[in-house]
Each structure stands twice: as structure tokens, then as C-alpha cells.
Amino acid sequence: MPLITIDGVKKRFGDNEVLKGIDFDIERGEVIAIIGKSGSGKSTLLRCINGLETIDEGAISVAGEHVLTSEAALRALRLKIGMIFQQFNLFPHLTAGRNVMLSQMVVRKTKADAAEAMARKMLDRVGLVHKFDAYPDELSGGQQQRVAIARALAMEPIGLLCDEITSALDPELVSEVLAVVKELAGEGMTLVMVTHEMRFARDVCSRVVFMHQGRVHEIGPPETVFANPATPELKQFLGML
Amino acid sequence: MIEFTFWDILRNLLLAARWTILLSLVSFVGGGLVGLLIMFMRVSRNRVLAGVARLYIEIFQGTPLLMQLFLSFFGLALLGMTVPAWLAAGLALILWSASFLAEIWRGCVEAIAKGQWEASASLGMGRLQQMAYVILPQALRIAVAPTVGFSVQVVKGTALTSIIGFVELTKAGTAVTNATFQPFLVYGLVAIIYFALCWPLSKSSQFLERKLNAAHHH
Numbered sequence: 373m374p375l376i377t378i379d380g381v382k383k384r385f386g387d388n389e390v391l392k393g394i395d396f397d398i399e400r401g402e403v404i405a406i407i408g409k410s411g412s413g414k415s416t417l418l419r420c421i422n423g424l425e426t427i428d429e430g431a432i433s434v435a436g437e438h439v440l441t442s443e444a445a446l447r448a449l450r451l452k453i454g455m456i457f458q459q460f461n462l463f464p465h466l467t468a469g470r471n472v473m474l475s476q477m478v479v480r481k482t483k484a485d486a487a488e489a490m491a492r493k494m495l496d497r498v499g500l501v502h503k504f505d506a507y508p509d510e511l512s513g514g515q516q517q518r519v520a521i522a523r524a525l526a527m528e529p530i531g532l533l534c535d536e537i538t539s540a541l542d543p544e545l546v547s548e549v550l551a552v553v554k555e556l557a558g559e560g561m562t563l564v565m566v567t568h569e570m571r572f573a574r575d576v577c578s579r580v581v582f583m584h585q586g587r588v589h590e591i592g593p594p595e596t597v598f599a600n601p602a603t604p605e606l607k608q609f610l611g612m613l
Numbered sequence: 614m615i616e617f618t619f620w621d622i623l624r625n626l627l628l629a630a631r632w633t634i635l636l637s638l639v640s641f642v643g644g645g646l647v648g649l650l651i652m653f654m655r656v657s658r659n660r661v662l663a664g665v666a667r668l669y670i671e672i673f674q675g676t677p678l679l680m681q682l683f684l685s686f687f688g689l690a691l692l693g694m695t696v697p698a699w700l701a702a703g704l705a706l707i708l709w710s711a712s713f714l715a716e717i718w719r720g721c722v723e724a725i726a727k728g729q730w731e732a733s734a735s736l737g738m739g740r741l742q743q744m745a746y747v748i749l750p751q752a753l754r755i756a757v758a759p760t761v762g763f764s765v766q767v768v769k770g771t772a773l774t775s776i777i778g779f780v781e782l783t784k785a786g787t788a789v790t791n792a793t794f795q796p797f798l799v800y801g802l803v804a805i806i807y808f809a810l811c812w813p814l815s816k817s818s819q820f821l822e823r824k825l826n827a828a829h830h831h
Binding site for chain 1: 738746
């Protein structure tokens with residue numbers, strides 16, 4: 373059974389239909405890159421998967437359960453699927469360590485010492501355990517994003533949604549974040565990434581989804597999608613025309 | 614005719630100023646508690662609660678405080694409840710302060726970036742948990758200066774309660790004037806005492822604003 377099934381999903385913002393019927397499934401352990409021009413609906417699709425946006429038609433289900441709009445259902449869903457954002461969105465009033473501890477203690481009711489042990493483990497995993505007591509504004513963008521990854525991992529999700537997680541970073545900081553993501557992929561984490569890092573998508577992803585004007589325009593393994601794009605839109609997007 | 618010394622006048626005014634201070638504190642603290650409740654209702658996703666809160670704010674901000682004092686003093690009396698002036702004054706000032714504090718704090722809550730809501734939601738937190746652990750701690754920082762600034766309005770607002778017979782600074786000023794026939798001196802002193810109460814508050818509001826708006830977030 374696929375981990376995430378997306379079935380005929382449509383989404384409108386007012387008169388603007390940003391998703392015009394999306395269908396595809398994501399298997400456990402897959403690493404999916406969603407690529408496409410801005411405005412093609414890729415971020416919106418990602419946000420629909422964990423209920424940050426509601427869908428107008430169709431259905432999304434995660435681990436066999438439909439994404440519903442009730443708060444209880446959404447909370448259960450979000451424990452299975454974490455999300456990393458372009459702007460990191462760390463809590464600025466808490467240290468890196470506290471950022472990773474907070475949701476464990478508040479949502480899971482984990483005791484402080486157990487939450488701290490988990491936070492140290494996860495920060496170690498992203499190479500930042502020495503920054504446990506640093507506040508977000510004392511960290512570089514790349515470090516902040518790695519803390520955000522540790523924060524999501526501490527909830528032990530089955531999958532992670534990554535929304536252009538390197539787009540707000542200075543070029544020299546991109547690789548440290550991608551290295552962490554690559555490691556997660558190697559460990560079998562299911563990842564759905566909206567990304568502009570084509571080389572990363574080619575090297576790490578199992579499938580690439582090219583979105584164009586609210587539809588999945590092409591989908592397939594990176595070798596095929598990047599080497600033999602079937603449509604002029606993808607060729608143009610890849611700079612081959 | 615009894616002669617009043619300057620000290621007699623000042624002493625009577627200062628004694629009455631205690632009631633101004635007490636009423637201000639009660640109104641501010643009580644208004645803060647009610648205001649917090651109204652603010653929570655106002656930002657709630659429940660439309661009925663949000664609508665009730667908006668109506669409350671519109672009514673109390675859209676009518677003069679003096680009318681609210683009259684209504685709580687004479688209105689409750691019409692309903693058969695004997696309301697002493699201090700109770701009517703406290704009640705009206707609490708409800709009035711609450712409407713302003715609720716709006717001030719709503720602004721502070723809404724000033725927190727949407728990403729903070731989204732990140733905490735994506736970690737599985739419920740709405741109240743998001744509020745308690747992520748949004749309010751950050752909103753509090755920006756709320757301190759305008760909240761302290763508003764306390765000046767509360768102090769000045771207490772002067773109106775003299776009209777329903779609550780003996781605070783202004784009412785005492787009137788009484789002393791009637792006895793001494795020195796309105797300029799007496800009301801001059803009254804004004805100076807109000808200023809002495811309010812000026813430190815507005816100064817500390819400015820100070821807190823500078824201090825808390827500095828680049829550091831912790």
C-alpha cells in the first residue's frame with residue numbers, strides 16, 4: 373500500500389485554480405522531487421498533503437487515512453508526516469535544543485529529560501549538538517534549517533515534506549542542508565521535496581514529478597525525466613530548448 | 614471660617630489619590646483578565662465567539678466611558694440592585710479597559726509571522742498549545758510597551774468616576790475647592806498628582822519599547 377495517495381486533487385484560490393486534478397502515489401521510502409516553474413502549484417500540493425491547505429475536490433490519504441479538516445485528524449496526520457519550510461520557522465524565543473524539545477513535551481507529553489536526550493540525538497544527527505543552547509538568531513541559515521530538520525525528526529515521522537528548503541540559503545550553505553537530506557534518504561525516510569536543486573534531484577531522488585499549470589506534466593525516474601523529457605514544457609524548463 | 618493651609622489641601626488630595634491608584638490597579642488587572650478572554654475569543658476560529666468578541670469591543674470602544682459609568686451605576690440600580698459607587702466604577706472601568714486591551718493584544722498576536730503557526734501546526738500542536746508555547750511568548754514582547762502605555766488611559770479614566778460619586782482624586786479636588794474657594798490652586802495640584810502618576814508610566818512604556826524592540830529576541 374502506498375504511503376501517500378493523491379487522487380484527483382483540485383484546489384482553487386478564488387477564481388484561480390492552482391491544482392487541476394493531481395493523481396499519483398508515493399511509496400514508503402521513496403524520495404520524490406517536485407519540480408516546475410513558480411506558480412505551477414508544487415508548493416500548494418505539498419501543503420495540501422499535511423493539511424496546511426484544504427482541498428476543494430479529490431482526496432489525499434496518508435498511511436491509509438484520509439486527510440480530513442478536523443483538528444484532531446490533522447494533528448494525528450502531522451505526527452506521521454513532518455514538514456520543513458523555506459523560511460526555517462524556528463521558534464525565535466527558544467534555543468535550538470528547546471525548539472527540538474517543545475513539541476515532544478507538548479504534543480507527546482514526553483518528560484523533559486527524555487525529550488532533551490532525543491533533542492541531543494537529533495541535533496547530533498544534523499551535526500549541531502554543540503549548538504544546543506544557541507538561539508536561532510545566533511545560527512546561520514544553514515544551521516537553522518538543520519535545526520528545523522532535527523525538530524521535525526524528533527517527532528519520529530514516517531515521511532517529511534520539504535518546501536524549497538534551500539531556496540532562502542546563501543549558495544555556500546546549501547550543500548550542508550542537502551547533505552543531511554541525502555543521509556535521511558539513505559536511511560529510508562520517505563521524502564517529498566519541492567526543489568530547484570536539479571542536480572540533487574537527479575542524484576538522490578527515486579522519482580521526479582514535473583508540474584506545469586496545476587497538473588502533473590511528466591513523472592518518472594530522474595534518468596528518464598532529465599535525459600529524455602517528453603514534452604516541450606519540460607525541455608524548456610530544463611533549459612534544453 | 615476655617616482656614617486651610619497648603620498642607621491641609623495637599624494632604625487631603627494625596628489621601629484621595631490612594632483611591633485613584635487602587636481603582637486604576639483593579640481596573641487594569643481586571644481589565645487585563647477580561648481582555649485576555651475577549652482576545653482569545655476574537656482570534657478564535659469559532660465565528661460565533663469571534664463575533665461576540667467583536668461586538669463587545671465595538672460597543673465599549675464606541676461609547677463614552679462616562680455613559681458606561683452611568684449605565685452601570687443607574688442601570689443596575691433600576692434592575693433593583695443597589696450598587697455602591699466604587700463597585701459601579703470598578704465594573705465599568707474593567708469592562709472598558711478590557712475592550713482596549715483585547716484589541717491591543719490581538720494586534721500583537723496577529724503580528725507574529727504566519728510561519729510560526731504553520732511550523733507549530735506541522736509538529737502536531739493544537740491551537741491552544743500553539744498559543745501558549747509559540748505565539749503568546751513572542752506576542753508578549755511586543756505587547757508590553759503598548760500595554761503599559763494604555764495604563765495611562767486607565768489612570769486618567771478613573772477621573773470620570775467622580776461624577777457618580779466615587780471619592781477619588783478628582784472628586785476630592787471638587788470637595789476641597791468647595792471648602793477653600795481656591796479652584797486654581799486645588800485643581801492645579803490635582804493635575805500635578807495625575808501627571809506624577811502617569812508620566813513614569815508613559816516614560817517606562819517608551820523605555821520598554823526601545824529595549825524590547827532591539828534586535829535580540831531573547
